[in-house]
Amino acid sequence: MVDLKFIRENTDAVRKVLADRQTDAALDELIDLDTQWRENLTHTQTLQAHQNQVSQQIAQLKKEKQDASETIAEMRKLSQDIKERTAEANKLKSDIDAILLTIPNMPEESTPYGTSEDDNTEIKTWGEKPSCDFDLKPHWEIAEQLDIVDFQRGAKVAGSNFVLFKGLGAKLERALIQFMLDLHTTEHGYTEVSPPFVANRPTMTGTGQLPKFESDMYRCDRHEENPDSDLFLIPTAEVPVTNLFAGEILSVDELPIYYTAYTPCFRREAGAYGKDTRGLQRIHQFDKVEMVKFTTPETSYAEHESLLKNAETVLQALGLVYRVVQHCTVELSFAAAKCYDIEVWAPARERYLEVSSCSNFEAFQARRANIRYRPEAGAKPEFVHTLNASGTALPRVVIALLETYQNADGTVRLPAVLQPYMGGLKQIG
């Protein structure tokens, strides 16, 4: 979340950000509540100071075996008054916090202004789009012909847009996961973690999925016998991994921390039906290898660049064509200050598909999850900066692989880096 003090002192700037992001939050109400809260607080605390003083006097009187009943009777009324005012202050503060949680992050200054994805800035392209002397088939046809994905039966057991990987398709998923994790742990200095695939409400709030995007999440473990249970299937490993240090104060020499994790990701994709959903493009459960960094504020933007490179390396090793775009204001996700997308080229349908979102959240998530570090011994703790990037999401990489490396006879070549993970296999089919 954004620092309340910052909002108080830069209200107009925040208002502009809300407009640029085409989002709404109860900013005026927030400012109003904040004023009320501070007035109430100051007054209440003056009363409390008095109460504390008199309590000392009562203790003194009792020690001297004197009668304090008169003073105590007076204090009874004050005590009640304080209780009511404190309750009011707490209510105001929790209303303030509720609004604060709905205010998106402030974009970093290089973020271009824009009103649609067309306003994203193309930063670079890599590789050459393949030319071909036969008609390219879309990935779902290739996959069904090779019998490596079963769309029908996936939908049968879980619903539409759930898929079944089968045979070499399932093995390809496993190979990609292994390849990506090995790359990040051995070449890029990440520590592999395997977190829970479900997360509780504070965890989901820490990274920014809640409270605004609850309808996009799968909720589990909630039924009549267990009404208070509050677990969600994770939409990305970012959620459990970033929250690993929630509430902790890290030492500066632990930073930066690099973690990588494979997890499945679960997304309702509410409202996305009918839009780019064919085949593997938008499915409710998909595999992803994620990278998460915890850094000092001074280094986070340099770390953001190297994080992007780490993700790019995956696609380069696989020989896939891609481009990098920087999100414009309206495309920037709720929690991000700056974000690059990596989009892989799917040649059959001639379009780019997002396979990685590479974001610097600055202190936005750290403030929500209370993740701090001590810049030096004895110094005050400060919020860390958190960053993450997919490294990468699998199904769309599979799309690109199938469409890029397809042969005229329907078989699909495997890039050299994957062959060891596929038992030496050079092609599928």
Add this chain to the structure above:
RNA sequence: GGUGGGAUGGCUGAGUGGACGAAAGCGGCGGUCUUGAAAACCGUUGUGGCGCAAGUCACCGUGGGUUCGAAUCCUACUCCCACCGCCA
């Protein structure tokens, strides 16, 4: 699922109604000594809010409650540990 024991500052751990934001030890930082280091000794060392400031308030797992006053008493919950049962 059952029974019992816990949760206190960076860590260990004392504290069962007022002198406690909290003993002691470890660790950290500064110093004395030393060519330097270690040891020893001395000092220092939690977090957050409001306030221009002086200052003040809150925080001993979390939420309620009792009381003039709660780390301490009551209550509900969460998590951790141990043992039993069940189970991949």
